[in-house]
Amino acid sequence: MARRSLASPEIGAIVGATVIAVFFSFIDPDTYPTITGAARILDPASTLGIMAVAVGLLMIGGEFDLSAGVMTGSTGLVVGLLATEVGMNVWFAIALSFVFAMAIGFINGYMVLLTKLPSFIVTLATFFILRGINVGVTRHFTGQVRVSNIDGVAGFEASRDFFNTEFTFMDTTFRTAIIWWIIIAVVATWVLLRTHYGSWIFAVGGDVEAARGVGVPVNRVKIALFMTTAGAAWLVGVMTSLRLRSALSSQGIGQEFVYIIAAVIGGCRLTGGYGSVIGASIGALIFGMTRVGITFAGWDTDWFYTFLGIMLLVAVLLNNFTQKQASKVHAPLSRLDNEEDVGGE
Amino acid sequence: MEQPIIEMRGISKMFGSVIALRNISISVSPGEVTCLLGDNGAGKSTLIKILSGFHRPTEGQYLFEGKPVAFSSPREALALGIATVYQDLALIPLMSIWRNFFLGSEPKKGRGPFTRYDIEFAKRTVRDEMGKMGIDIRDPEQPVGTLSGGERQSLAISRAIYFGAKVLILDEPTAALGVKQAGTVLKYVVQAKSRGLAVIFITHNPHHAFVVGDRYIILKRGRVYGEWHKDEVERDVLIRGMSGADELDVLKDELDRTLNQEMLAT
Numbered sequence: 211m212a213r214r215s216l217a218s219p220e221i222g223a224i225v226g227a228t229v230i231a232v233f234f235s236f237i238d239p240d241t242y243p244t245i246t247g248a249a250r251i252l253d254p255a256s257t258l259g260i261m262a263v264a265v266g267l268l269m270i271g272g273e274f275d276l277s278a279g280v281m282t283g284s285t286g287l288v289v290g291l292l293a294t295e296v297g298m299n300v301w302f303a304i305a306l307s308f309v310f311a312m313a314i315g316f317i318n319g320y321m322v323l324l325t326k327l328p329s330f331i332v333t334l335a336t337f338f339i340l341r342g343i344n345v346g347v348t349r350h351f352t353g354q355v356r357v358s359n360i361d362g363v364a365g366f367e368a369s370r371d372f373f374n375t376e377f378t379f380m381d382t383t384f385r386t387a388i389i390w391w392i393i394i395a396v397v398a399t400w401v402l403l404r405t406h407y408g409s410w411i412f413a414v415g416g417d418v419e420a421a422r423g424v425g426v427p428v429n430r431v432k433i434a435l436f437m438t439t440a441g442a443a444w445l446v447g448v449m450t451s452l453r454l455r456s457a458l459s460s461q462g463i464g465q466e467f468v469y470i471i472a473a474v475i476g477g478c479r480l481t482g483g484y485g486s487v488i489g490a491s492i493g494a495l496i497f498g499m500t501r502v503g504i505t506f507a508g509w510d511t512d513w514f515y516t517f518l519g520i521m522l523l524v525a526v527l528l529n530n531f532t533q534k535q536a537s538k539v540h541a542p543l544s545r546l547d548n549e550e551d552v553g554g555e
Numbered sequence: 556m557e558q559p560i561i562e563m564r565g566i567s568k569m570f571g572s573v574i575a576l577r578n579i580s581i582s583v584s585p586g587e588v589t590c591l592l593g594d595n596g597a598g599k600s601t602l603i604k605i606l607s608g609f610h611r612p613t614e615g616q617y618l619f620e621g622k623p624v625a626f627s628s629p630r631e632a633l634a635l636g637i638a639t640v641y642q643d644l645a646l647i648p649l650m651s652i653w654r655n656f657f658l659g660s661e662p663k664k665g666r667g668p669f670t671r672y673d674i675e676f677a678k679r680t681v682r683d684e685m686g687k688m689g690i691d692i693r694d695p696e697q698p699v700g701t702l703s704g705g706e707r708q709s710l711a712i713s714r715a716i717y718f719g720a721k722v723l724i725l726d727e728p729t730a731a732l733g734v735k736q737a738g739t740v741l742k743y744v745v746q747a748k749s750r751g752l753a754v755i756f757i758t759h760n761p762h763h764a765f766v767v768g769d770r771y772i773i774l775k776r777g778r779v780y781g782e783w784h785k786d787e788v789e790r791d792v793l794i795r796g797m798s799g800a801d802e803l804d805v806l807k808d809e810l811d812r813t814l815n816q817e818m819l820a821t
Contacts, residue, residue, distance in 0.1 A: 413654075416650055425660070
């Protein structure tokens with residue numbers, strides 16, 4: 211009897227990343243496969259990667275968060291407005307912004323559990339509510355759609371050094387966001403694979419009633435996942451506004467789908483219960499590699515999103531195929547096959 | 556005979572004006588397989604739900620180890636060691652065998668923020684426990700979805716035993732299985748019994764009941780229709796008792812008539 215484990219969820223993403231790296235290195239051998247190229251690729255990949263890790267965990271837990279993108283704007287605006295309008299030290303503004311993010315994350319999770327509606331809809335509502343507030347509040351206080359001159363406030367330089375600065379490695383300038391990303395991905399992987407919380411995350415995404423039946427605190431796990439996503443959005447929002455020295459009210463809008471795409475390319479199952487944080491990180495890397503590759507090749511960057519869409523489709527088909535193969539080995543009529551049709555929401 | 560671990564005296568259950576169970580008295584002993592037979596609607600599920608703490612009886616006494624109990628949730632019954640393995644099993648198909656086995660009761664090692672899942676222990680224990688049931692788990696990483704129905708059933712059974720079950724209630728464990736698979740599960744039922752558990756085996760298949768049972772109770776329309784020890788019963792008695800001899804005869808008549816009509820029509 212041939213038996214095997216499910217193929218690692220990130221296998222597809224590793225193959226995809228390799229193919230894309232080889233492809234663009236072939237097109238542009240002078241800059242793409244160099245240390246300069248790496249620094250360019252890792253810059254957009256890092257902040258996206260931080261979000262993809264959190265969104266990946268949430269998806270493994272069986273939920274979506276469409277407000278994750280706009281939250282990177284909201285958290286940055288909270289920092290900016292508290293610093294410039296209230297005159298608060300940037301460190302305090304960042305701390306209060308964190309409290310704000312935790313509250314939104316909690317509300318998202320609580321509303322999903324309370325209404326029993328798909329998180330897709332609940333967080334879509336949060337998305338639009340925040341989107342309106344971002345513009346409305348910003349214009350009310352500044353008369354513009356951005357909060358500028360955060361760098362004029364006390365605590366700016368120190369917090370910038372802490373959250374998002376540059377460092378030199380092999381004569382090349384990298385962003386420290388890359389280090390944050392790596393640390394977060396490692397910690398998240400450890401939690402997912404090496405602690406009992408990881409089992410609980412897989413379980414609430416895999417079969418929520420079965421998990422409840424054996425005593426997994428389903429509500430706590432789900433709310434914690436929404437709060438983790440909001441926490442990641444806070445970190446990225448703070449990083450972005452410190453880097454730009456200003457916060458834009460349209461910041462992050464549309465990015466929520468890019469996070470989901472990165473997680474799916476990384477092998478996270480749309481209906482939950484299966485996936486990898488490393489995979490989601492590689493998904494973010496693929497995003498950076500493609501964006502920079504298209505620029506270096508001198509192609510029209512308008513086509514970037516088309517490319518991303520095609521990759522998403524290929525990734526979903528590939529992941530479905532490998533998961534079906536793995537589960538077909540021994541039980542053609544198992545519950546697994548039925549569940550594919552029903553979905554986990 | 557050993558002291559019964561579970562005793563029910565004059566149990567009745569009403570849902571509004573519907574009488575689901577009427578004056579049921581049964582006892583279950585450790586080291587024995589008590590088979591609960593009955594057709595659909597005979598009251599088997601209601602009886603299981605009372606046994607497992609999901610429902611409370613309207614009338615009668617439920618004794619566990621000689622003391623009267625009144626459970627307000629299945630959790631309380633489980634805490635005393637009354638474990639129920641339902642047909643839908645509460646296993647998560649995409650998760651590995653070892654993660655499923657310990658889900659909700661994970662073994663841990665380390666301290667403070669470094670507390671982690673004791674994965675080595677979990678894998679070793681799953682392999683040992685399944686080994687005791689005669690199943691060789693080569694790869695505990697294998698997702699449960701790739702196990703056969705019989706293997707999943709026995710995983711659920713050995714999980715219940717490992718977490719201290721004294722009474723194992725099996726709700727139609729062979730219902731969805733083929734002949735060979737069902738045979739495997741029946742083997743584990745016997746294994747559980749020889750490890751000193753009281754097994755309550757619910758089925759509507761008298762053949763399966765006959766090979767593993769020590770005692771048989773047939774339910775019909777909410778009442779105990781008959782109760783036998785394995786020495787005093789023939790397979791035929793169980794089969795006829797299940798549906799009732801008269802009803803079987805009526806059914807045979809009807810079938811004959813239908814068949815004749817079909818033949819006339821063609």
